Structure formats: C-alpha cells, structure tokens
Amino acid sequence: MSRKSKKSMLQLIAIFMVLLLAVVAVQISKNKKGERSFKAELLEFDIENVTSLSLKGQQASKLGLNINLENVKWHIQTNDKSYNADADLINSMLNELAGLKAIQKVAAKKEKWANFDVTDSAGVHVTVKSDSKVLGDLFIGRFSYNQNTRKPKTFVRLNKEKDVFAVEGYLSMTFNRDLNGLRDKSIFRGNSKDFTKITLTYPADSSFTLTREANGWTINGQAADSVETSKYLGSLAYLTGSEFMDDLEPSALSSVPYLITIEGNDMPIVEIKATPREDGRIALISTVNPESVFNGTSGNLFDKIFVGPGKFQPVLKNE
Secondary structure, three states: OOHHHHHHHHHHHHHHHHHHHHHHHHHHHHHHHHHOOOOOEOOOOOHHHOOEEEEEOHHHOOOOEEEEEEOOEEEEEEOOEEEEEOHHHHHHHHHHHHOOEOOEEEEOOHHHHHHHOOOOOOOEEEEEEEOOEEEEEEEEEEEEEEOOOOEEEEEEEEOOOOOEEEEEOOHHHHHOOOHHHHEOOEEEEOOHHHEEEEEEEOOOOOOEEEEEEOOEEEEOOEEOOHHHHHHHHHHHHEEEOOOEOOOOOHHHHOOOOEEEEEEEOOOOOEEEEEEEOOOOOEEEEEOOOOOOOEEOOHHHHHHHHOOOHHHHOHHHHHO
C-alpha cells in the first residue's frame, strides 16, 4: 500500500473514531436524562416575602390552621381565635420549603398517590403565600428511613400535579402538627449570666430576694449556696410550658399570690405570675408571652420556678 493510501486510511479511521465517540456521548446523555427526567427544584422563594402559611389535614384538622405574619409576629388563626405562634418553628418550616429539592421521582400516576400518603385526604396540604400570591402549594406524605444510607426522606406532591417525589428530611414530622404543636410555649428565654436580681413574692412572710454582688449571689443579704443558686438560675434561663389553659383569660391573673421578678443587664424586667385554681391546676403567665396561660402543675413547672428560701441556705439545708 502506498504512503498516500495509508494516509487516507488513517484519516478514515480518525473520522470513524470521532463519530463513534459522538454517538457514545449522545447515548450517555440520554441515559442520564432517563435517570433524572425531572426538575429537581420543587419550590423556590424568598422567605422574607412570605406573609402566610396554611396547614390542612391530619393533625391540623380538616378546618386547617392559618399562620399569618402580623406586626412582625406570627399568629395562628383557627376557629375565629388567634394564638401566638412559635416563631423559630415557623421560620424553620419555611427554610425547609424555600429551597425544596427532589432527590428521586417515585411515581407519575394518581393511582400511586395512596402508596405515599399524598392524596388530598391523607397528605398534609401546605400553602405558602406572599399576600395573595401563591409561593408554594404541595401535599406532604409519609416519610421513609434508609437503613443503608442512614438518611430520611419524605414523599411530596405539588398540588394539581401527578408526579410524586422524594425529598430529604422529616418534613412529615415537621408539618404534621396540631394547634398546640405550633404555639409559642416560651415563658422566659435569656442568659443567666445577665441576671442581677431575682425577687420571689409569696403569701405570708416567705418572700425573699436573690441579688448578685461582687463576691457572688446573696439571699436577703446573706451569702447563698453557689451550686444551688447556679442550678436555679440556669433553670430560669430557658422556661417553656407544655399545657395551655385556654379556658382562662390572662386578665384573670392581674392579682396573684405568687410572683417572680427577674432583673438583669441589657434585658427588660420579666414577671412570672401564678395562682392556684379550685380544680387543682395552677395558672401561670409571663410578661414574655402575655397572651398565653399555662398549667403550672404540668411537668412540675410551678415547683421549678417558685422554690423556697431554704434551697439557697446551706445551714438550713443541713439541719
């Protein structure tokens, strides 16, 4: 074979290889598209634009719960009543939805919805709005946990669409909540290092005051037990209730036999009031969350807050 013929043959081989690689590349691209033939981004919105969030179904009940932003605070509206919402929880919920991405498409037919609890009746219907504009509208179904990857996933379906997707996380546990699960349960949240004075007012002559001095805390002017005082102040720093007393208006606690006043640096004065009821419950209210009345007997909340002076006096405790 001549040199010219060999050169032509090599050129043909080169062209063939280029064409072959092109075909392979196209096939690989098709395969990848087949593996993920869906748009991963299910929802995308700016949290700062959100003005309302509604939940309907399962624990939220058929009537639904509407959570609205009013005067920079989240409020829950249901049955013509309004309640303070847990702002941290609401913001966490919105963060999960704002950039919701699918990791897998698990179904494409309505007949399969029931397998993932994303039907209109079984799923939790979540709607996010900015005024009247809908930012997100979906049904959240059951979750599944992969023992191999040790990662949870929740099944979701965008409203008015047939496809069902899997997303990472426990969305069903986060969004499937009743009214009390969404309410603000805070009684006090602060830093015990900022406290300077705690005044406990009791019936009769059992009232006392804890004061921070240069050398430590004192009780009515006498040195207080440092360990017990530290424990008590730490328990005051983060107080939450677990049971509401919605049958009682906050105004009913204007005059009470038990009062604790917490003062400190760079913080407003906080008051926590309590009064026993004839039914055995203890009504408790805080200026941090003045619209909610808590049951002080639940979780021994009253006993944790309103302690006796002997707790801080080593001599009395050892007698």
